[in-house]
Amino acid sequence: MTDTSDKIRIDEQTMALRVAREFKDGDTVNLGIGVPTLASNLVPMDREVIFHSENGALGYGQICTAGEGSPHLVNAGGQPVEVRPGLAVVDHAESFAFIRGGWLDYTVLGGLQVSEKGDLSNWMIPNKQIGTIGGAMDLALGAKNVIVVMPHNTKDGGYKIVKECSYPLTGVQCVTMVVTDIAVIRIDKRGMVLCEVAPGWTAEEVQALTEPKLVIDPDLTEIALA
Protein backbone atom coordinates (compact mmCIF):
# COMPACT_ATOMS: atom_id res chain seq x y z
CA MET A 1 0.00 0.00 0.00
CA THR A 2 1.30 3.43 -0.86
CA ASP A 3 1.99 5.84 1.95
CA THR A 4 -0.49 8.72 1.65
CA SER A 5 0.45 10.55 4.85
CA ASP A 6 2.19 13.36 2.95
CA LYS A 7 -0.49 13.83 0.30
CA ILE A 8 -2.38 17.13 0.24
CA ARG A 9 -5.89 17.07 1.68
CA ILE A 10 -8.40 19.82 0.91
CA ASP A 11 -9.01 22.41 3.63
CA GLU A 12 -12.22 23.28 5.49
CA GLN A 13 -13.16 26.24 3.25
CA THR A 14 -12.85 24.03 0.20
CA MET A 15 -14.97 21.30 1.79
CA ALA A 16 -17.63 23.92 2.59
CA LEU A 17 -17.38 25.23 -0.97
CA ARG A 18 -17.98 21.72 -2.32
CA VAL A 19 -21.03 21.33 -0.06
CA ALA A 20 -22.45 24.69 -1.20
CA ARG A 21 -22.42 23.44 -4.80
CA GLU A 22 -25.17 20.96 -3.91
CA PHE A 23 -27.76 23.65 -3.18
CA LYS A 24 -30.17 24.74 -5.88
CA ASP A 25 -32.60 27.65 -6.21
CA GLY A 26 -35.37 27.35 -3.62
CA ASP A 27 -33.72 24.68 -1.47
CA THR A 28 -34.14 24.98 2.29
CA VAL A 29 -30.87 24.25 4.08
CA ASN A 30 -29.84 23.96 7.73
CA LEU A 31 -26.15 24.22 8.56
CA GLY A 32 -24.59 22.74 11.68
CA ILE A 33 -21.98 24.53 13.81
CA GLY A 34 -18.40 24.63 12.52
CA VAL A 35 -17.36 23.88 8.95
CA PRO A 36 -20.99 23.51 7.75
CA THR A 37 -21.87 27.13 8.69
CA LEU A 38 -19.16 28.35 6.30
CA ALA A 39 -21.30 27.11 3.41
CA SER A 40 -23.83 29.95 3.77
CA ASN A 41 -21.15 32.37 2.53
CA LEU A 42 -20.21 30.24 -0.46
CA VAL A 43 -23.41 29.88 -2.45
CA PRO A 44 -23.26 31.67 -5.82
CA MET A 45 -24.83 35.14 -5.46
CA ASP A 46 -27.48 34.54 -8.13
CA ARG A 47 -28.88 31.48 -6.39
CA GLU A 48 -31.71 31.86 -3.85
CA VAL A 49 -31.11 29.28 -1.14
CA ILE A 50 -33.18 29.58 2.05
CA PHE A 51 -30.93 29.02 5.05
CA HIS A 52 -32.58 27.92 8.28
CA SER A 53 -31.07 27.92 11.75
CA GLU A 54 -32.37 26.07 14.81
CA ASN A 55 -32.98 29.31 16.68
CA GLY A 56 -35.72 30.16 14.22
CA ALA A 57 -34.36 32.18 11.28
CA LEU A 58 -35.52 31.22 7.79
CA GLY A 59 -33.87 32.92 4.84
CA TYR A 60 -30.95 34.68 6.53
CA GLY A 61 -28.00 36.13 4.59
CA GLN A 62 -24.25 35.80 4.84
CA ILE A 63 -22.27 35.59 8.07
CA CYS A 64 -21.36 39.17 9.01
CA THR A 65 -17.76 40.34 9.12
CA ALA A 66 -16.39 40.69 12.67
CA GLY A 67 -17.94 43.56 14.59
CA GLU A 68 -20.90 43.92 12.22
CA GLY A 69 -24.47 42.71 12.57
CA SER A 70 -26.82 42.31 15.53
CA PRO A 71 -26.62 39.90 18.50
CA HIS A 72 -30.36 39.45 17.90
CA LEU A 73 -29.87 37.84 14.51
CA VAL A 74 -27.45 34.93 14.75
CA ASN A 75 -26.95 31.51 13.19
CA ALA A 76 -26.81 28.22 15.12
CA GLY A 77 -23.21 28.95 16.07
CA GLY A 78 -24.15 32.34 17.52
CA GLN A 79 -22.46 34.28 14.69
CA PRO A 80 -24.33 37.41 13.56
CA VAL A 81 -25.78 36.99 10.07
CA GLU A 82 -27.12 39.53 7.59
CA VAL A 83 -30.77 40.40 7.18
CA ARG A 84 -31.87 39.38 3.72
CA PRO A 85 -35.15 40.35 2.04
CA GLY A 86 -37.59 37.50 2.66
CA LEU A 87 -36.22 36.65 6.12
CA ALA A 88 -38.76 35.21 8.57
CA VAL A 89 -38.31 34.42 12.27
CA VAL A 90 -40.22 31.85 14.33
CA ASP A 91 -39.98 30.52 17.89
CA HIS A 92 -38.15 27.33 18.82
CA ALA A 93 -41.08 24.91 18.77
CA GLU A 94 -42.06 26.13 15.29
CA SER A 95 -38.45 25.96 14.12
CA PHE A 96 -38.30 22.26 15.01
CA ALA A 97 -41.75 21.57 13.58
CA PHE A 98 -40.14 22.74 10.35
CA ILE A 99 -37.17 20.41 10.86
CA ARG A 100 -39.10 17.29 11.91
CA GLY A 101 -41.97 17.92 9.52
CA GLY A 102 -39.84 17.27 6.44
CA TRP A 103 -39.59 20.87 5.20
CA LEU A 104 -35.79 20.88 4.98
CA ASP A 105 -34.13 19.80 1.75
CA TYR A 106 -30.66 19.59 3.28
CA THR A 107 -28.93 19.57 6.60
CA VAL A 108 -25.16 19.72 6.82
CA LEU A 109 -23.65 18.30 9.98
CA GLY A 110 -20.23 17.52 11.41
CA GLY A 111 -19.43 13.88 12.14
CA LEU A 112 -17.40 11.62 14.38
CA GLN A 113 -18.39 8.41 12.54
CA VAL A 114 -20.53 7.47 9.55
CA SER A 115 -21.41 3.82 8.94
CA GLU A 116 -21.88 2.11 5.58
CA LYS A 117 -25.64 2.01 6.19
CA GLY A 118 -25.66 5.75 6.73
CA ASP A 119 -25.83 5.79 10.52
CA LEU A 120 -24.31 8.92 12.05
CA SER A 121 -22.51 9.46 15.37
CA ASN A 122 -21.64 13.05 16.17
CA TRP A 123 -22.66 14.03 19.69
CA MET A 124 -20.47 12.19 22.14
CA ILE A 125 -17.18 10.37 22.56
CA PRO A 126 -17.90 7.94 25.41
CA ASN A 127 -15.96 8.36 28.67
CA LYS A 128 -14.54 11.66 27.52
CA GLN A 129 -17.39 14.18 27.78
CA ILE A 130 -21.08 14.46 28.57
CA GLY A 131 -21.64 15.38 24.94
CA THR A 132 -24.06 17.78 23.33
CA ILE A 133 -27.01 16.74 21.19
CA GLY A 134 -28.44 20.13 20.32
CA GLY A 135 -30.56 19.95 17.18
CA ALA A 136 -28.60 17.17 15.47
CA MET A 137 -30.98 14.26 16.15
CA ASP A 138 -34.04 16.13 14.89
CA LEU A 139 -32.10 17.35 11.84
CA ALA A 140 -30.71 13.91 10.98
CA LEU A 141 -34.20 12.48 11.17
CA GLY A 142 -36.14 15.28 9.50
CA ALA A 143 -34.07 16.57 6.58
CA LYS A 144 -34.55 14.98 3.16
CA ASN A 145 -30.78 14.93 2.58
CA VAL A 146 -28.16 14.71 5.31
CA ILE A 147 -24.66 15.80 4.30
CA VAL A 148 -21.83 15.09 6.73
CA VAL A 149 -18.63 17.14 6.49
CA MET A 150 -15.65 15.76 8.36
CA PRO A 151 -11.99 14.81 7.99
CA HIS A 152 -11.74 11.39 6.35
CA ASN A 153 -9.76 9.97 9.27
CA THR A 154 -9.14 10.55 12.97
CA LYS A 155 -6.06 12.51 14.03
CA ASP A 156 -4.15 9.28 14.59
CA GLY A 157 -5.18 7.89 11.20
CA GLY A 158 -8.11 5.72 12.33
CA TYR A 159 -11.33 5.16 10.42
CA LYS A 160 -14.22 7.59 10.70
CA ILE A 161 -16.13 5.92 7.85
CA VAL A 162 -16.83 2.56 9.44
CA LYS A 163 -18.82 -0.63 9.07
CA GLU A 164 -20.70 -0.01 12.33
CA CYS A 165 -20.63 3.13 14.50
CA SER A 166 -19.04 2.45 17.89
CA TYR A 167 -20.03 5.83 19.37
CA PRO A 168 -23.59 6.72 20.48
CA LEU A 169 -25.83 7.31 17.47
CA THR A 170 -27.28 10.61 16.31
CA GLY A 171 -29.36 9.13 13.53
CA VAL A 172 -30.13 5.76 11.96
CA GLN A 173 -29.69 5.28 8.19
CA CYS A 174 -29.91 9.01 7.60
CA VAL A 175 -26.69 10.14 5.88
CA THR A 176 -26.98 10.61 2.12
CA MET A 177 -23.58 12.18 1.37
CA VAL A 178 -20.18 12.53 3.05
CA VAL A 179 -17.74 15.27 2.09
CA THR A 180 -14.26 14.69 3.50
CA ASP A 181 -10.83 16.19 2.96
CA ILE A 182 -10.07 13.52 0.33
CA ALA A 183 -13.37 12.33 -1.10
CA VAL A 184 -17.07 12.78 -1.80
CA ILE A 185 -19.11 9.67 -1.04
CA ARG A 186 -22.83 9.20 -1.64
CA ILE A 187 -24.90 6.61 0.20
CA ASP A 188 -27.73 5.16 -1.85
CA LYS A 189 -29.20 1.80 -2.90
CA ARG A 190 -25.82 0.77 -4.34
CA GLY A 191 -24.14 1.24 -0.94
CA MET A 192 -21.30 3.68 -0.22
CA VAL A 193 -20.40 5.11 -3.58
CA LEU A 194 -17.12 6.96 -4.11
CA CYS A 195 -18.05 9.74 -6.54
CA GLU A 196 -15.20 12.24 -6.25
CA VAL A 197 -11.61 12.22 -5.02
CA ALA A 198 -9.39 15.15 -4.01
CA PRO A 199 -6.88 16.27 -6.65
CA GLY A 200 -4.00 13.82 -6.81
CA TRP A 201 -5.80 11.00 -4.96
CA THR A 202 -6.80 7.63 -6.40
CA ALA A 203 -9.82 5.50 -5.53
CA GLU A 204 -7.46 2.82 -4.12
CA GLU A 205 -5.84 5.32 -1.77
CA VAL A 206 -9.24 6.51 -0.49
CA GLN A 207 -10.41 2.91 -0.06
CA ALA A 208 -7.35 2.10 2.06
CA LEU A 209 -8.39 4.82 4.52
CA THR A 210 -12.04 3.69 4.61
CA GLU A 211 -13.26 0.63 6.55
CA PRO A 212 -16.28 -0.48 4.49
CA LYS A 213 -15.90 -1.54 0.87
CA LEU A 214 -16.63 1.38 -1.46
CA VAL A 215 -18.49 1.09 -4.74
CA ILE A 216 -16.61 3.12 -7.33
CA ASP A 217 -18.90 5.36 -9.35
CA PRO A 218 -18.41 4.75 -13.08
CA ASP A 219 -18.22 8.55 -13.47
CA LEU A 220 -15.62 9.03 -10.72
CA THR A 221 -14.10 12.51 -11.01
CA GLU A 222 -11.84 14.90 -9.14
CA ILE A 223 -13.66 17.09 -6.62
CA ALA A 224 -15.02 19.91 -8.74
CA LEU A 225 -15.63 23.38 -7.31
CA ALA A 226 -16.67 25.37 -10.33
Next chain:
Amino acid sequence: MAINKIVGSAEEAVADVFDGAMILVGGFGTIASCPSRLLTALSERPEVRNLTLVSNPGGFGVEIWGEHDIEVLHRTGQARKHIVSAPTNPLIVNTVEKKYRAGEVEVEMVPQGTLAERVRAGRAGLGGVLTPTGVGIAEIQDGKPVVEMDGKKFLIEKAIKGDFAFIRAHKADRWGNLVFQGTSRTFNATMAGAARVTIAEVDEIVELGELHYEHIITPGVYVDRVVLRK
Protein backbone atom coordinates in the same frame (compact mmCIF):
# COMPACT_ATOMS: atom_id res chain seq x y z
CA MET B 1 -58.58 47.38 39.22
CA ALA B 2 -56.37 47.77 36.23
CA ILE B 3 -54.08 44.92 35.26
CA ASN B 4 -50.47 45.74 36.02
CA LYS B 5 -47.85 42.98 35.80
CA ILE B 6 -44.87 45.32 36.00
CA VAL B 7 -42.69 44.75 39.06
CA GLY B 8 -40.00 47.13 40.29
CA SER B 9 -36.88 44.98 40.14
CA ALA B 10 -35.44 41.60 39.21
CA GLU B 11 -34.95 40.90 42.95
CA GLU B 12 -38.65 41.47 43.59
CA ALA B 13 -39.57 39.37 40.53
CA VAL B 14 -37.75 36.26 41.84
CA ALA B 15 -38.46 36.74 45.55
CA ASP B 16 -40.86 33.77 45.80
CA VAL B 17 -38.68 31.23 43.98
CA PHE B 18 -38.46 28.35 46.41
CA ASP B 19 -36.10 25.50 47.25
CA GLY B 20 -36.53 22.60 44.82
CA ALA B 21 -38.36 24.65 42.18
CA MET B 22 -38.26 23.77 38.50
CA ILE B 23 -37.19 26.81 36.49
CA LEU B 24 -37.40 27.09 32.70
CA VAL B 25 -34.82 29.54 31.36
CA GLY B 26 -35.32 30.96 27.87
CA GLY B 27 -32.78 31.85 25.22
CA PHE B 28 -30.66 29.90 22.81
CA GLY B 29 -27.19 30.28 24.27
CA THR B 30 -26.38 33.88 23.40
CA ILE B 31 -26.31 36.54 26.10
CA ALA B 32 -28.62 38.73 24.00
CA SER B 33 -31.38 36.11 24.30
CA CYS B 34 -30.79 35.33 27.99
CA PRO B 35 -32.78 36.62 30.99
CA SER B 36 -29.53 37.60 32.70
CA ARG B 37 -30.87 39.99 35.33
CA LEU B 38 -33.34 37.40 36.66
CA LEU B 39 -30.58 34.76 36.85
CA THR B 40 -28.28 37.18 38.66
CA ALA B 41 -31.03 38.09 41.13
CA LEU B 42 -31.71 34.42 41.87
CA SER B 43 -27.97 33.71 42.28
CA GLU B 44 -27.99 36.31 45.04
CA ARG B 45 -30.42 34.14 47.05
CA PRO B 46 -28.02 31.25 47.81
CA GLU B 47 -30.47 29.71 50.31
CA VAL B 48 -32.65 28.67 47.36
CA ARG B 49 -31.16 25.35 46.29
CA ASN B 50 -31.99 21.95 44.73
CA LEU B 51 -33.27 23.67 41.61
CA THR B 52 -34.18 21.76 38.47
CA LEU B 53 -33.20 23.88 35.47
CA VAL B 54 -34.65 23.48 31.99
CA SER B 55 -32.84 25.24 29.15
CA ASN B 56 -31.26 24.82 25.75
CA PRO B 57 -27.66 25.76 26.73
CA GLY B 58 -25.56 24.72 29.72
CA GLY B 59 -23.96 28.15 29.92
CA PHE B 60 -20.58 29.51 28.95
CA GLY B 61 -19.15 30.13 32.37
CA VAL B 62 -17.61 33.43 31.46
CA GLU B 63 -19.34 36.73 31.82
CA ILE B 64 -20.10 38.35 28.50
CA TRP B 65 -20.78 42.09 28.48
CA GLY B 66 -20.69 41.83 32.29
CA GLU B 67 -23.78 39.62 32.39
CA HIS B 68 -24.39 36.12 33.72
CA ASP B 69 -26.00 33.26 31.85
CA ILE B 70 -27.53 30.08 33.31
CA GLU B 71 -24.06 28.87 34.32
CA VAL B 72 -24.20 31.13 37.38
CA LEU B 73 -26.73 28.82 39.08
CA HIS B 74 -24.26 25.94 38.72
CA ARG B 75 -21.39 28.06 39.99
CA THR B 76 -23.36 28.92 43.13
CA GLY B 77 -24.29 25.25 43.59
CA GLN B 78 -28.03 26.05 43.53
CA ALA B 79 -28.86 23.58 40.74
CA ARG B 80 -29.38 19.88 41.41
CA LYS B 81 -30.59 18.80 37.99
CA HIS B 82 -30.45 20.22 34.48
CA ILE B 83 -32.76 19.17 31.65
CA VAL B 84 -30.80 20.44 28.67
CA SER B 85 -30.11 20.01 24.97
CA ALA B 86 -26.66 21.56 24.47
CA PRO B 87 -24.94 21.47 27.87
CA THR B 88 -21.34 21.79 26.73
CA ASN B 89 -19.49 23.84 24.20
CA PRO B 90 -16.37 22.89 22.29
CA LEU B 91 -14.27 25.83 23.44
CA ILE B 92 -14.17 25.29 27.21
CA VAL B 93 -15.01 22.72 29.88
CA ASN B 94 -17.87 24.63 31.49
CA THR B 95 -19.21 24.48 35.02
CA VAL B 96 -22.10 22.11 34.30
CA GLU B 97 -19.67 19.61 32.77
CA LYS B 98 -17.34 19.87 35.78
CA LYS B 99 -20.25 19.45 38.22
CA TYR B 100 -21.63 16.52 36.23
CA ARG B 101 -18.25 14.76 36.24
CA ALA B 102 -17.99 15.34 39.99
CA GLY B 103 -21.44 13.78 40.47
CA GLU B 104 -22.86 17.01 41.86
CA VAL B 105 -25.42 17.68 39.15
CA GLU B 106 -27.75 15.33 37.30
CA VAL B 107 -28.02 15.99 33.56
CA GLU B 108 -30.99 14.87 31.47
CA MET B 109 -29.93 15.32 27.84
CA VAL B 110 -32.82 16.00 25.48
CA PRO B 111 -32.77 16.52 21.71
CA GLN B 112 -33.45 20.21 21.07
CA GLY B 113 -36.69 19.70 19.15
CA THR B 114 -37.97 17.33 21.82
CA LEU B 115 -37.15 19.90 24.50
CA ALA B 116 -39.05 22.62 22.60
CA GLU B 117 -42.06 20.37 22.03
CA ARG B 118 -42.17 19.07 25.64
CA VAL B 119 -42.22 22.68 26.82
CA ARG B 120 -44.89 23.68 24.29
CA ALA B 121 -46.94 20.67 25.43
CA GLY B 122 -46.62 21.89 29.02
CA ARG B 123 -48.12 25.24 28.09
CA ALA B 124 -50.79 23.58 25.93
CA GLY B 125 -52.11 21.25 28.63
CA LEU B 126 -50.90 18.06 26.95
CA GLY B 127 -49.47 15.17 28.92
CA GLY B 128 -46.67 14.67 26.45
CA VAL B 129 -45.80 14.37 22.80
CA LEU B 130 -45.17 11.60 20.27
CA THR B 131 -41.92 12.21 18.42
CA PRO B 132 -39.91 10.09 16.01
CA THR B 133 -36.69 11.71 17.28
CA GLY B 134 -34.69 9.27 19.39
CA VAL B 135 -36.34 6.05 18.20
CA GLY B 136 -33.54 3.47 17.90
CA ILE B 137 -31.06 5.67 19.80
CA ALA B 138 -30.31 3.92 23.08
CA GLU B 139 -29.37 7.02 25.10
CA ILE B 140 -32.66 8.75 24.24
CA GLN B 141 -35.10 5.84 23.96
CA ASP B 142 -33.91 4.66 27.37
CA GLY B 143 -37.01 2.73 28.47
CA LYS B 144 -39.55 5.28 27.21
CA PRO B 145 -42.76 3.87 25.72
CA VAL B 146 -42.69 3.42 21.92
CA VAL B 147 -45.97 3.57 20.03
CA GLU B 148 -46.67 2.78 16.41
CA MET B 149 -49.01 5.03 14.41
CA ASP B 150 -49.65 4.51 10.70
CA GLY B 151 -46.63 2.21 10.50
CA LYS B 152 -44.18 4.71 12.04
CA LYS B 153 -42.58 4.48 15.46
CA PHE B 154 -42.70 7.31 17.98
CA LEU B 155 -41.41 7.87 21.52
CA ILE B 156 -43.70 9.19 24.18
CA GLU B 157 -41.95 12.19 25.72
CA LYS B 158 -43.41 13.78 28.86
CA ALA B 159 -44.58 17.39 28.87
CA ILE B 160 -42.57 19.88 30.92
CA LYS B 161 -44.42 22.35 33.10
CA GLY B 162 -42.23 24.38 35.42
CA ASP B 163 -42.81 26.32 38.60
CA PHE B 164 -41.22 29.40 37.03
CA ALA B 165 -40.20 30.44 33.52
CA PHE B 166 -37.58 33.18 33.18
CA ILE B 167 -37.72 34.70 29.72
CA ARG B 168 -36.19 37.63 27.87
CA ALA B 169 -38.18 39.84 25.50
CA HIS B 170 -37.73 43.18 23.79
CA LYS B 171 -40.89 45.16 24.59
CA ALA B 172 -43.81 44.61 26.95
CA ASP B 173 -46.93 46.45 28.05
CA ARG B 174 -48.56 46.27 31.50
CA TRP B 175 -50.71 43.31 30.41
CA GLY B 176 -47.55 41.33 29.68
CA ASN B 177 -47.96 41.28 25.90
CA LEU B 178 -44.52 40.71 24.40
CA VAL B 179 -42.52 41.24 21.25
CA PHE B 180 -39.03 39.90 20.68
CA GLN B 181 -36.02 40.78 18.56
CA GLY B 182 -34.96 38.47 15.74
CA THR B 183 -33.54 35.12 16.77
CA SER B 184 -33.68 36.13 20.45
CA ARG B 185 -37.32 34.98 20.30
CA THR B 186 -36.21 31.30 20.30
CA PHE B 187 -37.00 29.44 23.55
CA ASN B 188 -38.20 32.69 25.18
CA ALA B 189 -41.50 32.61 23.29
CA THR B 190 -41.70 28.81 23.54
CA MET B 191 -41.35 28.84 27.34
CA ALA B 192 -43.81 31.67 28.03
CA GLY B 193 -46.76 30.08 29.82
CA ALA B 194 -45.07 26.70 30.32
CA ALA B 195 -44.78 27.38 34.05
CA ARG B 196 -47.01 28.36 36.95
CA VAL B 197 -45.31 31.77 36.96
CA THR B 198 -43.74 33.32 33.86
CA ILE B 199 -41.43 36.30 34.40
CA ALA B 200 -40.34 38.40 31.42
CA GLU B 201 -37.21 40.55 31.54
CA VAL B 202 -37.56 43.26 28.88
CA ASP B 203 -35.60 46.09 27.27
CA GLU B 204 -38.52 48.48 27.15
CA ILE B 205 -42.00 48.92 28.61
CA VAL B 206 -44.55 50.67 26.43
CA GLU B 207 -48.10 51.95 26.92
CA LEU B 208 -50.96 49.48 26.54
CA GLY B 209 -52.09 49.62 22.92
CA GLU B 210 -48.73 50.69 21.58
CA LEU B 211 -47.84 47.14 20.50
CA HIS B 212 -49.96 46.41 17.44
CA TYR B 213 -52.13 43.34 17.96
CA GLU B 214 -50.90 41.86 14.67
CA HIS B 215 -47.32 42.03 15.97
CA ILE B 216 -47.68 40.65 19.49
CA ILE B 217 -45.90 37.28 19.62
CA THR B 218 -46.67 36.26 23.19
CA PRO B 219 -50.07 37.33 24.52
CA GLY B 220 -50.04 38.71 28.03
CA VAL B 221 -52.13 35.88 29.48
CA TYR B 222 -48.99 33.71 29.45
CA VAL B 223 -46.97 36.29 31.39
CA ASP B 224 -47.31 36.97 35.12
CA ARG B 225 -44.55 39.51 35.78
CA VAL B 226 -42.64 42.01 33.68
CA VAL B 227 -39.38 43.52 34.83
CA LEU B 228 -37.46 46.25 33.01
CA ARG B 229 -33.73 45.74 32.46
CA LYS B 230 -32.03 48.73 34.06
